[in-house]
Amino acid sequence: MTMLVLVTGCDGIELERLVRQHPPLTRLEPEPAGTNCVHGGHFVRTGLDLNDNGVLDDGEVTVTQYACVTAIPGVLMRVQDEPPGENCTEGGRVYRAGQDANGNDELEDSEVSRQVYGCASSAAVVTRVRPREPLLFPCGENGAVVEAGQDQDGNGVLDDSEVRTTSNLCVLPSEVRLRQSPAPAGAACPTPSTQVDVGTDADADGLFEDEEVMSSMFVCQPLHTLDGNYRVRNAVDLVALEGISRVRGALYFDAGAATEAVLPDLMMVEGALEIVDTSLERVEMPSLRLVGGPLTVARNPALTTLTLGSGSRAPLWVWGDFSLISNPWLPTLAGVSAVLPGNNIVLRDNDALEGGYFTFTSALLGSITLEDNAKLSTLPFRHLEWLGGSLNIIGNSSLSTLTGTVLQKVVGDLVVTDNENLTALSGMPALTSIGGGLRVRDNANLRSVEGMNELTQVGTLEFDRNPALEAAGEFPKLARVTSGMRFNANAVLKDLWGLQKVQNSGFLFIGNNPQLSRLMGFDRLLSLQVLTVENNASLTDLSDLALLQSVEELFVLSNENLLRLDLNALESVTRLFTVTENPRLPTCLAVSLAARVNTGGAPEIRGNDSSSPCD
Incomplete structure (x- = not known):
């Protein structure tokens, strides 16, 4: 066995230096409020004092981080750079937050209860151009949609889930020209962005000048991205989110959140954003530019301040619905005026809501519901011209007119129901077309329908149970009613004058209007599928239907003072002929009319005056 022994002298060795532990040192520098710490704090450098001079020199620093104060007492946050790796492919930052349990104004490792990674992302911006659906506002037959966003999956194609901004042009897609350029932080994006200019080569010189x-679109560059859904349950969860600029998922605020949620850096939530059933009094996200799903603010009993987006500076794109429901102390829409939804808008049961409007909403594919907003006195859509769904105006007790839009076309229904102080339908002077129904019901003080003087076509015209309505025919240009007309249970309705341009329609129902004595207004009506005249106590004859020639189904029912039919121009009733329970109408008049015009089954004639002779 051989043993090798190395022996050296001891003169050159200082044993004290071999065993000494160099003390750790920390160096603090004030950090102003800004990107690193929303509310300010300290820039912290730590390391070992290797040269034992009592000072942490730059070469001795091994860890740097920010110790941030927060707006919430007792909650602290640390921010530290995260190198490229498993947590962040391109690097980024890690945010650690927690309660200062021992009150030493330092967030210790044992006090951290929420850790969030905000990762860098450098995906390229890609675009696509596609045809716009024909006949959509404002382009008519031809139109193009230009879309842009980051190519997050790196496949070189803009996928549906990657679209971040759009522009509509009234040109053929083949005529669209695009160019990209870097843009500094500004109104459109609070961080540097990519500007996408959109247009055409108008002078055909081969250059896009x-x-x-x-128009120009901007694709914002988020600085710190959180992957996945995030739920704010308490104040610590909220603080940990302060440095995040993009949530690549949904963001939820729950009941246990703090009374204030101020997130000045948050630019994008790529899923749903829900602020529901919370104790929040103030919510501010002024940099928000995109919500990739529905945006819902509902049942927040203490909420008085709501700022989402930058007001008139840039739109807040919402790819789903925007719903503002049951926030009793929220006074204005001014803080959400930038919201531009891709589908529906619902404003319901917000008792204090009375001011503000939607700045960027000129056309909307979905529907709008304004319901039970007690102080709302005007419609908050002063730039709205085209609506692809329905407009539902229901139970807004301070609304006296329909002012507040520049609507030209409603593709769905226009529903006006149970607005107790509405006195007229004035306020929509540019409205020309309602594809569905104009449905006016249960408005206690509505006296006139005057105000829609440019309306030329509607699907259904319906006035039900408006107890103060005296005149319901004031539509001087209305010529086309495709489905039909209904005038039902309007207690003081006397006049239908003003519908003289309507010649053909599906149905006409006139029923339960006790003071209606004439049908003036229908004197140019030529044909109907169904005519129903029922329970109109003051009506004595139908002579105002002087030009009516053809009806598929005729119902004259329970009109207690009807004396004559006088449908002298009527030539055919092709399916059903029913004249019943008109106690003063001579039966022989109904029999005579049936013999002349009925070509369907056996007529039903009963309950009329069988004792009076016919002239």
Whole structure:
């Protein structure tokens, strides 16, 4: 066995230096409020004092981080750079938050209860151009949709889930020209972004020049991205989110959140954003530019301040519905005026809501519901021209007119129901077309329908149970009613004058209007599928239907003072002929009319005056 022994002298060794532990040191520098710490704090450098001079020199620093104060007493946060790796492919930051349990104004490792990674992302911006659906506002037959966003999956194609901004042009897709350029932080994006100019080569010189740009879109570059859904249950969860600029998922605020949620850096939530059933009094996200799903603010009993987006500076794109429901102390829409939804808007049961409007909403594919907002006195859509769904105005007790829009076309229904102080339908002077029904019901003080003087076509015209309505025919240009007309249970209705341009329709129902004595207004009506005249106590004859020639189904029912039919121009009733329970109408008049015009089954004639002779 051989043993090797190395022996050296001891003169060159200082044993004290071999065993000494160099003390750790910390160096603090004030950090102003800004990107690193929303509310300010300290820039912290730590390391070992290797040269034992009592000072942490730059070469001795091994860890740097920010110790941030917060707006919530007792909650602290640390921010530290995260190198590229498993947590963040391109690097980023890690945010650690927790309660200062021992009150030493330092967030210790044992006090951290929420840790969030905000990762860098450098995906390229890609675009696509597609045809716009025909006949959609404002382009008519031809139109193009230009879309842009980051190519997050790196496949070189803009997928549906990657679209972040859109622009609509009234040109063929093949005519669209695009160009990209870097843009500094500004109104459109609070961080540097990519500007996408959109237009056409108007002078056909093969160049896309500045004067040919029709609009510009901006794809914002998020600085710190949180992957996955995030739920704010308490104050610590909220603080940990302060440095995040994009949530690549949904963001939920729950009941246990703090009374204030101020997130100045948050630019994008790529899923749903829900602020529901919380104790929040103030919510501010002024940099928000995109919500990739529905945006819901509902049942927040203490909420008085709501700021989402930058007001008139740039739109807040919402790819789903925007719902503002049951926030009893929220006074204004001013803080959400930038919201531009892709589908529906619902404003319901917000008792204090009375001011503000939607700045960027000129056309909306979905529907709008304004319901039970007690102080709302005007419609908050002063730029709205085209609505692809329905407009439902229900139970807004301070609304006296329909002012507040520049609507030209409603593709769905216009529903006006149970607005107790509405006195007229004035306020929509540019409205020309309602594809569904104009349905006016249960408005206690509605006296006139005057105000829609440009309306030329509607699907259904319906006035039900408006107890103060005296005149319901004031539509001087209305010529086309495709489905039908209904005038039912309007207690003081006397006049239908003003519908003289309507010649053909599906049905006409006139029923339960006790003071209606004439049908003036229908004197140019030529044909109907169904005519029903029922329980109109003051009506004595139908002579105002002087030109009516053809009806598929005729119902004259329970009109207690009807004396004559006088449908002298009527030539055919092709399916059903029913005249019943009109106690003063001579039966022989009904029999005579049936013999002349009925070509369907056996007529039903009963309950009329069988004793009076016919002239």
